[in-house]
Amino acid sequence: MDLPEGLKLIDENGKRLDGRRPDELRPIKIEAGVLKRADGSAYVEMGKNKILAAVYGPRECHPRHLQDPSKAIVQCAYNMLSFSVDDRKRPGPDRRSIEISKILSEALERVVFLEQFPRTSIDVYIAVLQANAGTRCAGLTAASVALADAGIPMRDLVPACAAGKVADTIVLDLNKEEDNFGQADLPLAYLPRTGEILLLQMDGHMTQDEFERAVELAKGGCSRIYALQQEALKRKYSVIVSEEESKAGEVS
Ligand code: CDP
Numbered sequence: 001m002d003l004p005e006g007l008k009l010i011d012e013n014g015k016r017l018d019g020r021r022p023d024e025l026r027p028i029k030i031e032a033g034v035l036k037r038a039d040g041s042a043y044v045e046m047g048k049n050k051i052l053a054a055v056y057g058p059r060e061c062h063p064r065h066l067q068d069p070s071k072a073i074v075q076c077a078y079n080m081l082s083f084s085v086d087d088r089k090r091p092g093p094d095r096r097s098i099e100i101s102k103i104l105s106e107a108l109e110r111v112v113f114l115e116q117f118p119r120t121s122i123d124v125y126i127a128v129l130q131a132n133a134g135t136r137c138a139g140l141t142a143a144s145v146a147l148a149d150a151g152i153p154m155r156d157l158v159p160a161c162a163a164g165k166v167a168d169t170i171v172l173d174l175n176k177e178e179d180n181f182g183q184a185d186l187p188l189a190y191l192p193r194t195g196e197i198l199l200l201q202m203d204g205h206m207t208q209d210e211f212e213r214a215v216e217l218a219k220g221g222c223s224r225i226y227a228l229q230q231e232a233l234k235r236k237y238s239v240i241v242s243e244e245e246s247k248a249g250e251v252s
Pocket residue numbers: 085086087089096131132133134135136137176179187
């Protein structure tokens with residue numbers, strides 16, 4: 001898509017359209033345990049993205065033919081709601097949401113201790129309430145907090161964010177204008193503790209050197225998001241612990 005006349009993705013001071021420096025994330029808010037009836041849940045805002053994740057299970061696997069006698073499967077359903085984008089999105093699954101659901105399921109299956117729950121399914125629903133580029137990353141960030149909130153045994157949280165190339169500059173966490181009019185977008189999920197990459201895609205063109213710089217930038221973004229995920233879980237569970245303590249105090 002051509003850049004509208006007069007629109008500069010990076011200005012003369014090196015700042016982006018929303019005022020960020022190339023290596024800055026959008027403001028992020030993460031809240032754990034926001035839905036009462038789900039086994040686990042999380043809400044994430046990443047810039048103008050607003051995303052809810054709900055986890056159910058481990059529970060009997062449906063459809064039955066997907067059951068694995070040796071382990072659980074993770075079934076992730078990414079859904080962009082009709083009102084989440086500028087042009088109303090037609091409800092229901094499409095090629096894009098099927099692809100995103102698949103790659104998110106695969107990333108989450110790498111961290112959950114699946115062998116502990118044979119024949120079951122861990123169902124993860126991701127609802128994009130408002131989209132502004134980077135929803136698969138924000139969805140994965142939310143989903144792993146929701147899995148932890150459900151108490152599902154897993155070896156790590158999965159932070160994700162994109163980097164890319166905009167006006168010949170390598171930038172972190174592209175927003176919608178940068179995604180539309182930029183040169184490349186590279187979503188990445190990275191475990192800071194072990195150095196593993198659980199998701200890496202790329203749209204557009206970069207040289208090998210640019211690609212390597214974008215990967216490093218996205219890894220740095222993931223490390224910052226990882227800390228926020230941990231804080232969100234601690235916030236929720238420290239409240240529960242202090243409520244339990246005050247109840248115990250009333251009884252005694
Ligand atoms: O959201 P993400 O960057 O992971 O995926 P994308 O396919 O690169 O989409 C980028 C953005 O385009 C989304 O976040 C939405 O803001 C927008 N989009 C849209 O407006 N309508 C669609 N049907 C799909 C995406």
